[in-house]
Amino acid sequence: MKIFAHISWFYATFMIFFAMTLMILIFPFVPTPYAQKLTSWFIRYALLMPVSVIGEEDPKAEMFLLNHQSDIDIGLMETITKRDLAWVAKKELFDIPFYGLVVSLPKDIAVERESKSSLIKLISDCKDRLEHGRVITMFPEGTRSKTGKMRAFKPGAKMVADKFKLRVQPVVLIETAKHYDIKKFYHRPGRLRAIYLDAFDADKKDKEWLKRLQIEMQEVYDTHAAK
16 A cells, blocks of 8 residues: 555645645735635645544634644645634745745745744744734644654744734644655545634743643644544
8 A cells, every 4th residue: 555655645746846836826916815725725635635623713813833744734724714824934944945935925934943033033023924914823843743742842832922912722633644744755645634722812921831732732632643
């Protein structure tokens, strides 16, 4: 079966790159955020990945926090909400030829790790996106984890949420790496699962809310991954 998964990977990866090219081409001609939404839907249909959504999106959410396993996670999230998402991503992605356009055209937010000046810019950029009605969307782990165990959440998510007193909604994605892994040359069509947890208002007086959130998201992940 793995040989078919590897062959399918070439098809899936081609369709993802085709969709990103399409997004770049149509971006100047369609209202935001429809270029991102349309191409994300294209990827989901092309890769034969329906999604089951559990829970409900909070229409007042100002920040989404997601666990991260696969390159399809962004497209998945784009298709389960109509909101205009402002993704926070590491600066290195903005410097990659071609892919840099995918994240810079919609004015996603670059953050440079271990840089105090970058954190100041992060706050400024988040303020700008919020003023334009966008939802700050982050992977608090900072990078992908394919083991099923989430990495320690970075403090940047809490810093931004506390600074602007944001209404935060966690979203747990279940085993997305089992459906597409760009480094292992693996693609398997199948139903994806996304779980909206209850939203809450960030409170900087609560020093531990991010740690508790990681524990809660991990428990939800473990429960649903076992099914």
